[in-house]
Amino acid sequence: MSITERMLETYPGSITGTDQARLRACVDACAACAEACDACADACLSERSVADLTVCVRTTLDCAEVCGATRRVLTRQTGSEERVLRALLNACATVCAVCRAECEQHAAEHAHCRICARECQICEQACRDMLSTL
Amino acid sequence: MSITERMLETYPGSITGTDQARLRACVDACAACAEACDACADACLSERSVADLTVCVRTTLDCAEVCGATRRVLTRQTGSEERVLRALLNACATVCAVCRAECEQHAAEHAHCRICARECQICEQACRDMLSTL
Amino acid sequence: MSITERMLETYPGSITGTDQARLRACVDACAACAEACDACADACLSERSVADLTVCVRTTLDCAEVCGATRRVLTRQTGSEERVLRALLNACATVCAVCRAECEQHAAEHAHCRICARECQICEQACRDMLSTL
Amino acid sequence: MSITERMLETYPGSITGTDQARLRACVDACAACAEACDACADACLSERSVADLTVCVRTTLDCAEVCGATRRVLTRQTGSEERVLRALLNACATVCAVCRAECEQHAAEHAHCRICARECQICEQACRDMLSTL
Numbered sequence: 001m002s003i004t005e006r007m008l009e010t011y012p013g014s015i016t017g018t019d020q021a022r023l024r025a026c027v028d029a030c031a032a033c034a035e036a037c038d039a040c041a042d043a044c045l046s047e048r049s050v051a052d053l054t055v056c057v058r059t060t061l062d063c064a065e066v067c068g069a070t071r072r073v074l075t076r077q078t079g080s081e082e083r084v085l086r087a088l089l090n091a092c093a094t095v096c097a098v099c100r101a102e103c104e105q106h107a108a109e110h111a112h113c114r115i116c117a118r119e120c121q122i123c124e125q126a127c128r129d130m131l132s133t134l
Numbered sequence: 135m136s137i138t139e140r141m142l143e144t145y146p147g148s149i150t151g152t153d154q155a156r157l158r159a160c161v162d163a164c165a166a167c168a169e170a171c172d173a174c175a176d177a178c179l180s181e182r183s184v185a186d187l188t189v190c191v192r193t194t195l196d197c198a199e200v201c202g203a204t205r206r207v208l209t210r211q212t213g214s215e216e217r218v219l220r221a222l223l224n225a226c227a228t229v230c231a232v233c234r235a236e237c238e239q240h241a242a243e244h245a246h247c248r249i250c251a252r253e254c255q256i257c258e259q260a261c262r263d264m265l266s267t268l
Numbered sequence: 269m270s271i272t273e274r275m276l277e278t279y280p281g282s283i284t285g286t287d288q289a290r291l292r293a294c295v296d297a298c299a300a301c302a303e304a305c306d307a308c309a310d311a312c313l314s315e316r317s318v319a320d321l322t323v324c325v326r327t328t329l330d331c332a333e334v335c336g337a338t339r340r341v342l343t344r345q346t347g348s349e350e351r352v353l354r355a356l357l358n359a360c361a362t363v364c365a366v367c368r369a370e371c372e373q374h375a376a377e378h379a380h381c382r383i384c385a386r387e388c389q390i391c392e393q394a395c396r397d398m399l400s401t402l
Numbered sequence: 403m404s405i406t407e408r409m410l411e412t413y414p415g416s417i418t419g420t421d422q423a424r425l426r427a428c429v430d431a432c433a434a435c436a437e438a439c440d441a442c443a444d445a446c447l448s449e450r451s452v453a454d455l456t457v458c459v460r461t462t463l464d465c466a467e468v469c470g471a472t473r474r475v476l477t478r479q480t481g482s483e484e485r486v487l488r489a490l491l492n493a494c495a496t497v498c499a500v501c502r503a504e505c506e507q508h509a510a511e512h513a514h515c516r517i518c519a520r521e522c523q524i525c526e527q528a529c530r531d532m533l534s535t536l
Contacts, residue, residue: 347461359490363489363490
């Protein structure tokens with residue numbers, strides 16, 4: 001059982017308006033995607049072909065940032081506001097889609113881009129799954 | 135001249151697709167709003183009536199987080215992607231609008247909420263101004 | 269295999285000066301602790317006794333912030349600087365120790381504080397284990 | 403009057419154990435340094451000589467991250483804990499010193515590194531000034 005799941009189980013208030021399994025999956029996907037993106041940005045910086053990977057560095061940094069912010073907002077349940085969740089999940093899904101497309105261009109050459117693209121795909125789907133329940 | 139302005143002036147690439155004055159205004163508004171929201175969340179925690187301000191604490195923390203992420207993404211110009219900027223600016227404007235409405239409910243009693251509501255208003259407008267130029 | 273482990277395996281540069289197993293454990297402990305702390309802060313806000321938990325809210329937010337920053341810095345390997353790692357790991361261990369002590373005071377009453385205290389303990393140890401290898 | 407100053411003035415609790423002018427100066431220096439570092443990282447990515455600047459990208463990203471975390475922790479006054487502030491200010495001063503030294507190596511060629519080095523110097527000093535009052 002992940003830490004997200006255990007913490008959700010002990011939440012003293014009611015968690016309304018969201019499917020708990022999808023919420024948990026989305027929090028964990030955001031955390032994993034943020035880690036993959038931060039690592040991919042740094043791996044790109046270490047490639048000899050870094051000059052061809054600058055857009056990838058930037059995109060993975062942006063994706064890590066938005067996934068991190070989304071994780072924190074989703075984790076908070078007190079006074080959750082549907083409009084905010086909706087706009088932020090949409091932004092997160094968008095940056096994941098863009099980052100996945102960017103990383104896929106380098107996936108044949110760089111394993112870190114291949115793994116990162118896959119995490120972006122999972123996270124985009126988790127955001128869309130959660131959006132569909134709001 | 136703000137640090138944002140000085141750094142933009144030294145940017146070696148071209149800054150395309152955005153009005154520089156609006157970009158700078160938006161970065162600075164996000165930074166100011168993040169600081170106001172973090173401070174307001176903490177001030178609410180120090181109020182004797184904290185039990186009535188928990189939604190305000192949560193909303194200001196969310197707003198600080200999204201403004202912070204938006205500031206960082208906007209600051210990066212290498213390979214800026216319009217779809218990402220659009221979705222993130224929309225999310226930031228949304229959370230600023232929600233946070234402003236929440237803080238305005240407490241503005242008569244708490245000066246920190248009054249100042250914070252005003253920063254949220256400025257930041258929402260700066261995001262919308264920048265969205266209109268994309 | 270965690271995403272941290274898979275990304276480290278694909279890192280194109282050399283990972284010097286650190287024990288990889290401890291690095292990975294520390295990155296994952298920081299991520300788990302950040303999530304537990306963000307969730308605990310929000311759970312405290314939802315308790316009827318929130319007025320008695322404001323120091324806990326603040327401390328868990330600080331711990332989440334420092335763990336999050338430490339995770340990102342540890343994830344980057346390009347040009348890793350021992351002095352920075354040492355100072356940051358020390359700060360992270362310190363805030364985890366303080367947060368654990370705070371949460372333990374509420375552990376009998378609140379399961380979220382009990383779980384959070386345990387994650388802080390694990391993360392403090394992971395930081396100290398990594399410090400011992402630098 | 404900066405937003406930091408205005409928010410501190412409306413703080414409902416007592417701000418103990420710190421010199422308010424130095425606290426405010428340190429919060430503002432962390433915010434400015436975070437912005438300069440994020441912008442410098444991105445400017446380095448846009449330089450033709452990016453392959454020679456990868457350590458600079460990494461160091462400025464780390465510095466931005468730690469300055470951002472320090473800003474948020476300093477902004478919170480509820481239950482401020484001296485041990486945490488001390489360790490974090492020390493980490494922030496350290497990363498600023500390292501980042502300044504890195505950027506100074508490129509200051510002759512790149513104006514963004516020159517400005518960034520100066521912000522790192524100011525922020526390091528502000529952290530040390532605040533440390534001296536704890």
